[in-house]
Amino acid sequence: MSADTTPTGAAPAGATPAGATPAGAAETAMADALGRIATAGHLLVALDFDGTLAPEVDAPRAARALPEAQDAILRLVALPDTSVALVSGRALDSLIEVAEAPNTVLLVGSHGVEYRVDGEAEVSLSPEEQKLRGALETILTETAAPYDDVHVEEKPAGFALHTRLADESVTDLVLAEARRRVAAEAPAATERVGKNVLEFAVRSASKGDAIARLREITGASAVFFAGDDVTDEDGFRALAAGDFGLKSGHGDTAAAYRVAGPPEVAHVLDDLAELRAHLGRS
Ligand SMILES: [Mg+2]
Known part of the structure; x- marks a missing residue:
């Protein structure tokens, strides 16, 4: 993994300047x-x-x-x-x-x-939040279904699409489709982007x-x-x-x-x- 790579000029102890x-x-x-x-x-x-x-x-x-x-x-x-x-x-x-x-x-x-x-x-989710969560489940499982390298993670307040194993063209396609459908069918959901993961949640925190x-x-x-x-x-x-x-x-x-x-x-x-x-x- 590349997480251990320091920016230029790092001292051996690993502390590097956040500024200049x-x-x-x-x-x-x-x-x-x-x-x-x-x-x-x-x-x-x-x-x-x-x-x-x-x-x-x-x-x-x-x-x-x-x-x-x-x-x-x-x-x-x-x-x-x-x-x-x-x-x-x-x-x-x-x-x-x-x-x-x-x-x-x-x-x-x-x-x-x-x-x-x-x-x-x-x-605890309200009935309205549970309904929205159900809509997200449908959208994301259907969006990921055609691709072996994309998987859906169930979360208590939503669902996440994982694309770590997928190539870039598949990732772009899947994320665009998920965003399009969520905007149309579950607009109250909030989106969160992470490393190789796109998450939609019914409660924003x-x-x-x-x-x-x-x-x-x-x-x-x-x-x-x-x-x-x-x-x-x-x-x-x-x-x-x-x-x-x-x-x-x-x-x-x-x-x-x-x-x-x-x-x-x-x-x-x-x-x-x-x-x-x-x-x-x-
Ligand atoms: Mg982390």
């Missing part, structure tokens, strides 16, 4: 900011899963967080005044399966539509909504958020002064800091767990 600062200065700034957030009164560590904790794989069910990341998560969630949440575009059931996280870790699925809090899952809600649920005084995809940008934009945004991989970002990919994210989480365990809270 030299790599060394960016690393120092990131280390300083990490040291500051480690002392937060109540820290929320919110993490995207795929491409951030887990390297991208072709079979979504085979994705697992890197051992170093999983270890850091378990150490963080065991610390006092520290909450950990996984915030994913996956349906909650799928996230539960791949995350292998204890009930003390908060889970957010479907970009903020579903939550698992204290081990309890919650989502974003990772920004998820960060805001998690801040409320946990009473966090500072938030650390890491993500790799375009949908994570809503999360980065929901951060405020004193928070910490970490972009995994390349692409434009609103995050203040960037590393090359999941192995480097794991290092940062390991450092954060170490700092917070030793510095304690101010």
Whole structure:
């Protein structure tokens, strides 16, 4: 996969400037900011899963967080005044399966539509939303049916078309047809674009909504958020002064800091767990 590729001039440790600062200065700034957030009164560590904790794989069910990341998560969630949440575009059931996280870790699925809090899952659709979801199912399964390399993922609040295995001409054709039919037959649905995935949902929620809600649920005084995809940008934009945004991989970002990919994210989480365990809270 190409997720580990850094932009030009990357230092070996993997910290690269999100702006135009030299790599060394960016690393120092990131280390300083990490040291500051480690002392937060109540820290929320919110993490995207795929491409951030887990390297991208072709079979979504085979994705697992890197051992170093999983270890850091378990150490963080065991610390006092520290909450950990996984915030994913996956349906909650799928996230539960791949995350292998204890009930003390908060889970957010479907970009903020579903939550698992204290081990309890919650989502509920109105009759109108259920009807719209049925229309989306018909449209997307019919659109994908002629193509072996395109598959439809069922989500609690909608459906997603996956084109990772399809070639570009098929992808273009399928996406155009899906958009045309949704606009005509299910115009109330909202569209979300990700890496090789086009999702239509009956309820609009974003990772920004998820960060805001998690801040409320946990009473966090500072938030650390890491993500790799375009949908994570809503999360980065929901951060405020004193928070910490970490972009995994390349692409434009609103995050203040960037590393090359999941192995480097794991290092940062390991450092954060170490700092917070030793510095304690101010
Ligand atoms: Mg991701």
